[in-house]
Amino acid sequence: MDVVGKSVLRGDAYKKVVGTHEFAIDGRVPGMLWARLVRAPTGHGRIVSVDASEALAVPGVVSVITAADLPKPMPLYGSVVADQPLLADGTYRYHGEPVAVVLADNDEAALIGAARTRIAYEELPAVVTVADALAHDAALVHDTEGGPRSNVHKAYNYAWGDVGSAEAQCHKIFENTYTFPMIHHFALEPFSVIAWPESGGVQIKSPVQHPFLLRRVVAECLKLELSKVRVVATSIGGGFGSKGYAKYEPLAACLALQTGRPVKISTSLDEAFVTARRLSATVRMRTGFDRDGRILLQQVEADYLMGAYADAGPRITQKAAYVSCGPYRIPNLRTVARAIYSNTTPSTAARGFGMPPLNFALETQMQMAARDLGIDPVEIRLRNLVRKGEQLVPGDIPADGEWSEGLRRAADMLGWDEPLPPGTGRGISIGIKNPIPGSVSNALVKLHADNSLTVAVGTSEMGQGACTVLAQIAAEELGIPMDRITMIMGDTAAVPFDVATAGSRSTVTMGNAVQSACKDVIKQLEDMAKELGLIAADETVQIKGGMVSDGQNSLSFNDIFTRYFSKTQGEVVGRGLYKGEVVAGHPLGGLSDFWEVIFIAVKARVDPATGKVRITKMINVSDIGKAINPLHCKSQEEGGAMMGLGHALMEQMLYDEKGRLRNGSPLDYRIPTTMDIPWEMDSSLVENQDGAGPFGAKGIGESGAITAAAAIAAAVADATGVFFKDLPITSERVWAALSADKA
């Protein structure tokens, strides 16, 4: 292969290094109104009044909009459940919820106006933890007439085998409760959106991962036809799930239609903390083993704490619980997962979707079992890992890789059997996740007469490198050089439907769509050449370097185009569709396209005097099938692993009893810096061309974020003898545990 499998450099890197790459926040449109939000002061309350008089006196402020100024009843939006109002209407349900919006001629006036808008409110009791939400006298986050009298939005059950009768065969059952904190995505690019009225509808420019999903949500919310909503997904300055689902776009669209002017809503990085977070979770897990370390049963109760509005929360809960078995053969399993409302920042998709909390719990159980039963942590996993072709989740696709290879490689690269210096421990873990079942990707490929190509896809570029990888697939398929390929991405008026840029799916699903669109182009060229009598009807043609040949005759695309369409006219438009397998009655709607499986091995040193954990070595391995671009793949591994390191050691959003977020700023909420990275870090890819994507590829985006925390926790446990069941494993927690041990 000429292009696939090569570390082709990023097509979008040049503009990014010279500073001309445009992000939505840089956008300005003539006549634009600048909007800034006025936000709720506590976790839950009743809005008594909004006093905008001082704000309206600020030069440049045009108006201050509250719920009273928006359509009635208040338009609601949401991808799973439409439960989120454009502005808080009577009641606010989380600290930071938009209550009013200040429109001004310039950003500074809007900011000052927002600071001078006063909200008079009456506090209501706030629900900020799982225990709060489930208390028998808990305040209801959604106290609607005739609505449910519980904060539990939905429960999801999965079961196979017979847990009850397996119990007696267990040599040892480990039962523990784990907590996974609220985590913020911390994309560096703040949320920003521009919307303006356009041809009887609205155009929205936003750094959104799923432009077509946003189009649907806005159309439903504002009662517009799909064709009247045009979403242009701008290049994303960090997404990680936070920019997947609708955030400020429905409000911006509504204001644009209402004012007849372009409206830009800008936010700060601090405001991102009250816009999106990962679901936190409390996981109770019982895992039963036989004497040889084989899992006989597992029971899971996972309570996922959503924020004030559902966003993608129910789906995240449902999907994570579906793979609560991890990559292991578990003959008897019973899992219940609940999606629970709280008065906190709305929770949404985040790298790994709902897997990290379950993974942390399960992999820690494995670590405990290994120690207790005297089995090496690598060995106990090998005994339980499903083999290639073996069923994992009943009714779904079997294991699509020989996963023991990745596990062994991670252990080898770490130097698993090397003696450890004092105070140091080793840990290993396996992460698994499925992409979006039964999903749809379309692609259009346009071949031009001069042997250049335009590829139009609904995938968004968010730094993962889709614009390069998808072009590589087309380049390989059509034999066209990379520099003659132009990618058009994420404009719903220009590209065909795609469901989402998420779940590590794009290389596989959109990659397949692009590949199939290229094959469509080849077929059409072949038909054209045969119709013109240029190539024998029974010959198969070869396409390379802008030439079509049947082994004897060779024609340039230009030749064919000129003869078929006449000079200066025409192009060949190829269409590609990938449709995942939809299964009626399946809990997730369809089968997994592939399993994303990653292996992380770490060495950690713990300073007993301070409790500080140092990752001295980290190895990331992914079962990738085929790396279309190895450099991109390894970069995804490392980025995901570092995000997971943050989850493991330092990150958590903290609320007080009034539901006020106490650390919603980059000053108070720490993510890893260059000082936190492992002293040694290496990555590797297992490539057996056994994936469902083009050239045997699988996906890799979520990667280390799923399981880095588990590997680090295992290394800390190995070093200290203490199993930490609550993340993050901060220095304080380690120090306190070690001090308690001594006492």
Add this chain to the structure above:
Amino acid sequence: MMSDTIELQFTLNGLPKTIAVRSSAMLAEVLRDDLGLLGTKISCNEGECGACTVLIDGRTANSCIVLAAEVDGCEVLTIEGLAAGGELHPIQTAFIEEGAVHCGYCTPGMILSTKALLDRNHDPDSAEVRKALEGNLCRCTGYNRILKAVSRAAGKLRAPSPVAGE
């Protein structure tokens, strides 16, 4: 609008610049809103993330918390001034070659912090590189590729002729 206007004279990307700005305006705002230099990214607006890093007299500064008035008489370098005559600076090429650019939002600041480091230290060790970039947050790359890019750039800058690619 909200405050007095002052006249500012400074060198911007090698060229003299005179501009009237509000006395309360931050350098990042002036660069972006008044001068249209959008390559300086804004994110936290509180000097924590490093996305808005520029060089003032060769030293890194978070332009979101520097008053524009403070750069009167200074030399300011933004990302737009780094590629002389359209030719990429070796740091820029190193970032591309090592895969250190992902979403691109931290990239301008990261590159300028690297420039400040390599201007004063031609052969930094790993600890020095980490320390120099500590104030520049990146959520995409995990930093590993960025550290490789810095070391590659240092090598290019030390070498008399261009280093051949891989």
